[in-house]
Amino acid sequence: MHEISKAEEVVNKIKKELEYRPDLEKVRIVLGAFTFMEPTRFGYWIQNLMMEREIDEKITVDIVEGKGSARCCHCDAKISSEELEQQIRSTDPHHPVIQCPRCGKFSLDFEEGTEVIVEFLD
Numbered sequence: 001m002h003e004i005s006k007a008e009e010v011v012n013k014i015k016k017e018l019e020y021r022p023d024l025e026k027v028r029i030v031l032g033a034f035t036f037m038e039p040t041r042f043g044y045w046i047q048n049l050m051m052e053r054e055i056d057e058k059i060t061v062d063i064v065e066g067k068g069s070a071r072c073c074h075c076d077a078k079i080s081s082e083e084l085e086q087q088i089r090s091t092d093p094h095h096p097v098i099q100c101p102r103c104g105k106f107s108l109d110f111e112e113g114t115e116v117i118v119e120f121l122d
């Protein structure tokens with residue numbers, strides 16, 4: 001499943017960072033708007049994997065939803081993730097159907113917000 005493999009990737013990054021920075025206390029994970037992942041569920045996988053890999057629970061992991069933007073290949077409109085949010089929420093998250101709010105075509109290219117970003121804070 002997509003979510004679990006992403007979570008695994010993130011936990012591997014955290015583990016690697018800990019080799020260089022054993023005093024790491026805070027990690028922030030930004031889920032791009034177009035990853036279609038739910039922070040609570042993603043956090044659940046992260047916690048599980050961290051326990052499994054015996055990563056110190058002192059580390060605080062914050063998971064936040066990021067933004068994103070898309071461009072329509074048909075009319076060239078640039079659309080923000082906020083604009084598309086309603087539409088995305090009302091479709092199946094595994095197969096989101098997203099139309100251009102300007103011209104109604106199904107030809108959006110996601111430009112930003114498709115990544116899961118890991119930030120290491122103090």
Ligand SMILES: [Zn+2]
Nearest residue numbers: 072075100103
């Ligand atoms: Zn369009």
